[in-house]
Amino acid sequence: METVDIKNLDWNLLWQQEKNKKTWKSKNAADWDKKAVSFAKRTSTSIYIDRFLKLLKPRQEWSILDAGCGPGTLALPLASRVRRVTGLDFSRKMLAILKQKADEKSLRNITICHGSWEDDWQALNIVPHDVAIASRSLAVPDLKAALVKLCTHARKKIVITDRVKHGPFDPDAFAAIGRPLTTGPDYIYTLNLLYQMGYLPSVDYIELEKELYYPDAGEAMESYRWMFRGLDDREKKLLKNYVQSVTTMNEDGSITLHRSRAPIWAFISWNP
Numbered sequence: 001m002e003t004v005d006i007k008n009l010d011w012n013l014l015w016q017q018e019k020n021k022k023t024w025k026s027k028n029a030a031d032w033d034k035k036a037v038s039f040a041k042r043t044s045t046s047i048y049i050d051r052f053l054k055l056l057k058p059r060q061e062w063s064i065l066d067a068g069c070g071p072g073t074l075a076l077p078l079a080s081r082v083r084r085v086t087g088l089d090f091s092r093k094m095l096a097i098l099k100q101k102a103d104e105k106s107l108r109n110i111t112i113c114h115g116s117w118e119d120d121w122q123a124l125n126i127v128p129h130d131v132a133i134a135s136r137s138l139a140v141p142d143l144k145a146a147l148v149k150l151c152t153h154a155r156k157k158i159v160i161t162d163r164v165k166h167g168p169f170d171p172d173a174f175a176a177i178g179r180p181l182t183t184g185p186d187y188i189y190t191l192n193l194l195y196q197m198g199y200l201p202s203v204d205y206i207e208l209e210k211e212l213y214y215p216d217a218g219e220a221m222e223s224y225r226w227m228f229r230g231l232d233d234r235e236k237k238l239l240k241n242y243v244q245s246v247t248t249m250n251e252d253g254s255i256t257l258h259r260s261r262a263p264i265w266a267f268i269s270w271n272p
């Protein structure tokens, strides 16, 4: 029998190969610009924020670098709990939402930085912080390079969240419209890669809601549309039927959506 030696596995290469197989292609800055408003709306009230903060246990004296900060899902609640936050993102629209919300809340300790994972962070004046986080934002061509970058920009701790299996996608919806779902590598590659890089990562899991509430059927439908690109008329109809089959109307006309499998995020932390 052929034997496999785990020491010979290149987890970064395995991660890249799995990424190349996926049907869902990474979005560029313009794609994220288009998604910014709906993404901010969908995530600003999610239990994800509370779970993340409970696991992170932010300390008042910390400076935090939030790479791929989006509309401030975490940068905003963190700013009132720590000394200062730097939010980095390549989507100007996401950063505009972060800026607007920070102004509304009179949060003066957030530095907003327009840039990407691939940029020279030194040229962007990004200095090492106490803690570096990357929440649901490791959409990079080279995972190892991104992890090294985070390590060189954190003095005390690094935290990333990565998909477990299908992550935020609903496999039942893909089955319903007859599309394959290959979402690429999940957290297990990242964990093994970190171990191979000489770190001792801890893992916790953030399990999101199976039931979600929407003011109306249109918004429930919207919460699924982002998962698919280029739906034809037949697929649109099948998706609508699927969403109707998993939703119930409440007395006040609002909608409850019941997913059979909740999205799960791996919360991975380690010391640099």
Ligand SMILES: C[S@@+](CC[C@H](N)C(=O)[O-])C[C@H]1O[C@@H](n2cnc3c(N)ncnc32)[C@H](O)[C@@H]1O
Pocket: 029, 032, 043, 067, 068, 069, 070, 071, 072, 073, 074, 088, 089, 090, 091, 094, 115, 116, 117, 118, 134, 135, 136, 137, 139, 140
């Ligand atoms: C799924 S959102 C996550 C936002 C936020 N961290 C959260 O957990 O809600 C991913 C974010 O990463 C940003 N992003 C994706 N690829 C990027 C890249 N190469 N460089 C910088 N930001 C990137 C997107 O613009 C988006 O705001």
